[in-house]
Amino acid sequence: MNRFLLPIIAFFMLGAVLYIGVVHSPNKSTMASALLGKPAPAFELPVLGEPARKLKLADLAGRPWVMNVWGTWCIACREEHAALLDIAREGRIPLIGLNWRDEDEAAQQWLAQLGNPYSAVMIDREGRTAIDFGVYGAPETFFVDAAGRVQYRHVGPMTPEVWQREFLSRLPRGPSLP
Amino acid sequence: MIPELGQFALILALVLSGAQTFFGLAGAARRDERWQAVVRPAVAGQFVLISTAIAALVSAFVNFDFSVLYVASNSNSALPTFYRVAALWGAHEGSLLLWAWILSVWTLAVAIFSRHLPASFASRVMGVLGFVSMGFLIFTLATSNPFERILPVPADGRDLNPVLQDPALAIHPPLLYMGYVGFAVAFAFACAAMLEGKLDQAWARWTRPWTTLAWAFLSVGIALGSWWAYYELGWGGYWFWDPVENASFMPWLVGTALIHSLAATEKRGLFKSWTLLLAILAFSLSLLGTFLVRSGVLVSVHSFAADPTRGMFILGFLVIVIGGALTLYAWRAPLLKSTAGFDVGAREAFLLYNNVLLVAAGAIVFIGTLAPLIADAFGAPSISVGTPWFTRLFPVAMLPLLALVSIGIHASWKQGRLATQRSRLTLGLAIAIVVGLLVVFAAYGPGRWLTPVGVVLGIWVIVSSLFDPVDRLRRRLSLSRAILGMTLAHIGLGVCVIAIAAVETYTIERDVALAQGESVALGRYAYRFDSIEPLEGPNYDGVRAVVTVLRDGQPVAVLHPEKRNYWVQRSTLTEAGIHSRWNMDLFAALGDDLGAGRWSVRAQIRPLINYVWLAAGLMALGGLLAASDRRYKSKVPATETNPAAAAGVQAS
Numbered sequence: 001m002n003r004f005l006l007p008i009i010a011f012f013m014l015g016a017v018l019y020i021g022v023v024h025s026p027n028k029s030t031m032a033s034a035l036l037g038k039p040a041p042a043f044e045l046p047v048l049g050e051p052a053r054k055l056k057l058a059d060l061a062g063r064p065w066v067m068n069v070w071g072t073w074c075i076a077c078r079e080e081h082a083a084l085l086d087i088a089r090e091g092r093i094p095l096i097g098l099n100w101r102d103e104d105e106a107a108q109q110w111l112a113q114l115g116n117p118y119s120a121v122m123i124d125r126e127g128r129t130a131i132d133f134g135v136y137g138a139p140e141t142f143f144v145d146a147a148g149r150v151q152y153r154h155v156g157p158m159t160p161e162v163w164q165r166e167f168l169s170r171l172p173r174g175p176s177l178p
Numbered sequence: 179m180i181p182e183l184g185q186f187a188l189i190l191a192l193v194l195s196g197a198q199t200f201f202g203l204a205g206a207a208r209r210d211e212r213w214q215a216v217v218r219p220a221v222a223g224q225f226v227l228i229s230t231a232i233a234a235l236v237s238a239f240v241n242f243d244f245s246v247l248y249v250a251s252n253s254n255s256a257l258p259t260f261y262r263v264a265a266l267w268g269a270h271e272g273s274l275l276l277w278a279w280i281l282s283v284w285t286l287a288v289a290i291f292s293r294h295l296p297a298s299f300a301s302r303v304m305g306v307l308g309f310v311s312m313g314f315l316i317f318t319l320a321t322s323n324p325f326e327r328i329l330p331v332p333a334d335g336r337d338l339n340p341v342l343q344d345p346a347l348a349i350h351p352p353l354l355y356m357g358y359v360g361f362a363v364a365f366a367f368a369c370a371a372m373l374e375g376k377l378d379q380a381w382a383r384w385t386r387p388w389t390t391l392a393w394a395f396l397s398v399g400i401a402l403g404s405w406w407a408y409y410e411l412g413w414g415g416y417w418f419w420d421p422v423e424n425a426s427f428m429p430w431l432v433g434t435a436l437i438h439s440l441a442a443t444e445k446r447g448l449f450k451s452w453t454l455l456l457a458i459l460a461f462s463l464s465l466l467g468t469f470l471v472r473s474g475v476l477v478s479v480h481s482f483a484a485d486p487t488r489g490m491f492i493l494g495f496l497v498i499v500i501g502g503a504l505t506l507y508a509w510r511a512p513l514l515k516s517t518a519g520f521d522v523g524a525r526e527a528f529l530l531y532n533n534v535l536l537v538a539a540g541a542i543v544f545i546g547t548l549a550p551l552i553a554d555a556f557g558a559p560s561i562s563v564g565t566p567w568f569t570r571l572f573p574v575a576m577l578p579l580l581a582l583v584s585i586g587i588h589a590s591w592k593q594g595r596l597a598t599q600r601s602r603l604t605l606g607l608a609i610a611i612v613v614g615l616l617v618v619f620a621a622y623g624p625g626r627w628l629t630p631v632g633v634v635l636g637i638w639v640i641v642s643s644l645f646d647p648v649d650r651l652r653r654r655l656s657l658s659r660a661i662l663g664m665t666l667a668h669i670g671l672g673v674c675v676i677a678i679a680a681v682e683t684y685t686i687e688r689d690v691a692l693a694q695g696e697s698v699a700l701g702r703y704a705y706r707f708d709s710i711e712p713l714e715g716p717n718y719d720g721v722r723a724v725v726t727v728l729r730d731g732q733p734v735a736v737l738h739p740e741k742r743n744y745w746v747q748r749s750t751l752t753e754a755g756i757h758s759r760w761n762m763d764l765f766a767a768l769g770d771d772l773g774a775g776r777w778s779v780r781a782q783i784r785p786l787i788n789y790v791w792l793a794a795g796l797m798a799l800g801g802l803l804a805a806s807d808r809r810y811k812s813k814v815p816a817t818e819t820n821p822a823a824a825a826g827v828q829a830s
Contacts (some may be wrong), residue, residue, distance in 0.1 A: 004512050007455060008501065011504050012501070015501070017548070018496070022493055101750055125750060
């Protein structure tokens with residue numbers, strides 16, 4: 001074969017890869033996080049309102065949990081808040097908040113005012129854990145399974161439909177968890 | 179009114195770019211001088227119009243016109259004027275406008291300095307550049323209009339992303355784009371040569387200064403970005419192998435290969451099709467970088483804005499431009515024959531090895547960066563290869579390259595009589611080994627095996643590149659800017675390698691919790707956390723710590739790491755406290771308030787880190803010198819080739 005054809009062939013293969021990348025990106029509310037199917041990155045973060053307590057990845061092992069990234073500065077987080085409260089009322093799965101680049105006082109005030117859907121809120125003021133998770137912008141929500149692997153990532157405000165379709169469907173069938 | 183004027187100017191610029199493309203390419207194909215005569219005025223008009231658009235947007239920023247969505251999203255009434263101007267390229271829409279403007283600047287320069295080139299060739303070059311410009315203008319107007327208005331008009335803007343509110347980052351994008359876009363010129367020269375079906379040594383001589391200039395800008399742009407990451411992100415590193423960093427590094431590596439390949443093409447008429455391919459590749463990687471950053475297909479710490487429709491548009495553009503160029507290549511490159519031969523030890527051979535290694539290094543970065551996408555395309559779970567991939571593989575390509583530079587610099591064109599240079603080779607290597615080991619073991623102590631190897635190779639490159647210029651000076655021969663530039667750039671390479679080896683091995687870092695008056699020891703140094711005080715800025719407040727650095731108990735420096743809270747975007751930013759000495763940086767970053775007067779502090783001592791950026795500056799300066807060499811200004815007719823003279827000049 002003509003070796004001068006190789007570059008164009010290689011380029012079209014690359015083009016196909018990029019095309020798939022772009023096509024996948026609108027449902028990149030399911031944004032193929034580099035982490036999908038992989039162990040969640042380790043963290044050890046202080047808990048909002050409980051200065052002495054730190055929450056580690058290992059503390060959450062053994063059952064599925066959901067991490068919601070939010071901040072009081074984020075308008076879309078206010079939008080999804082009602083949906084999160086409903087989810088919390090259902091009580092099927094623990095909802096852990098990751099308070100991203102925020103101020104403790106403002107965060108506590110927000111939760112007091114709007115209601116607190118989280119079983120615990122971790123403080124990520126520097127945004128290091130958010131970067132480890134590949135967080136792109138708030139709000140984002142991650143589903144982590146009992147083995148500690150990230151199974152799903154939703155970018156943008158949580159809605160009851162997304163919750164039903166993408167999160168609840170990933171819960172193992174069985175008695176609801178406390 | 180003014181923003182509408184800007185938008186109108188952009189639309190007119192688009193029309194002119196269409197004219198430039200059509201008359202440039204068709205005029206050359208038809209050998210119609212009247213058609214070709216349209217091209218230069220179109221280039222000039224486009225430059226004026228895009229400049230008008232830029233001025234309109236700057237005026238909207240400076241005059242707080244928050245009815246413009248882009249202004250409202252990226253500035254604020256409390257933002258200082260300097261950053262209100264820099265906010266122009268603070269997000270996607272303005273960045274594209276800047277891209278288009280810089281392309282119009284390069285094209286204007288080509289229009290002015292191409293008068294001595296054959297008319298049809300120059301016309302084709304500008305035609306290709308017009309096509310690229312057309313693509314970007316359509317992209318801007320159709321998907322990313324920076325002049326869009328909003329109703330109701332907000333009372334104030336959402337402010338510029340605080341991480342961008344920094345002098346180095348404010349000038350980093352324009353320089354980076356000067357480099358990226360500059361490769362468009364080399365690309366256009368390559369396309370024009372393929373369209374003409376003729377590529378001679380004169381072609382390489384025309385292309386070289388443009389390529390070298392673009393490469394110099396890219397070097398500075400990358401270095402500024404790295405410097406910014408160092409003091410602003412607060413992690414203390416200078417390179418993270420982040421997709422966006424890699425996106426600028428890949429064109430740099432391939433551009434470096436192109437510069438050297440062009441040298442062989444100019445001097446000896448060799449590697450013609452390879453040079454063409456590299457010219458296409460360098461610009462393709464620039465476009466790919468834009469695609470990766472702007473489409474959001476890769477997640478990065480830098481992702482500011484992303485949008486799939488934009489991604490699709492750039493991808494389409496990529497396919498047309500690169501696909502078109504590569505098709506042309508597959509068709510025309512087989513016709514280009516290099517007749518000259520060369521020995522295994524000749525300079526040509528070393529340039530070839532250098533090219534192979536540089537492209538291999540580029541491929542390592544490319545695969546590592548795109549791995550998540552490739553895995554995704556094959557249905558595998560998304561993977562990210564991460565830093566270990568790069569740190570392990572990159573030296574595999576780079577270390578042999580350094581040795582080859584040190585040897586190849588002594589080789590002469592055509593003939594492989596390296597043996598005549600034996601004394602220089604052994605002397606250079608001996609100096610490098612003695613000095614290198616002395617530095618490593620006396621000043622720092624043994625690190626990993628890679629460290630002395632890197633330092634010795636770095637010194638070897640420096641010493642080797644000094645032989646020829648020193649010799650010329652001693653014999654009172656003239657030192658051309660080309661030789662001086664090459665020497666400086668190679669010294670820069672050596673310095674860069676030594677600095678990286680030192681900083682990677684001998685950095686001391688501690689993350690500790692400190693209360694007032696407590697200190698932490700780092701080798702012979704100690705960091706004492708003295709006090710913390712409130713801080714008030716134009717659009718932020720925060721705290722500033724006073725950290726005294728002591729050496730053997732004597733204070734040597736006071737650091738002021740800051741934590742800033744930007745009011746509008748409500749984000750907290752660290753501003754590291756850094757004291758630079760000639761041989762090291764004393765670095766402190768402020769972490770969290772742990773309560774009870776205790777703060778987490780990141781304390782680091784990084785030897786030679788400043789030389790990483792200094793080295794990039796040396797390379798860029800070398801590039802500027804070489805690009806301004808006198809022989810590029812000579813108006814030699816295209817047909818003239820003088821092998822005897824070319825072989826006599828040893829500069830590359």
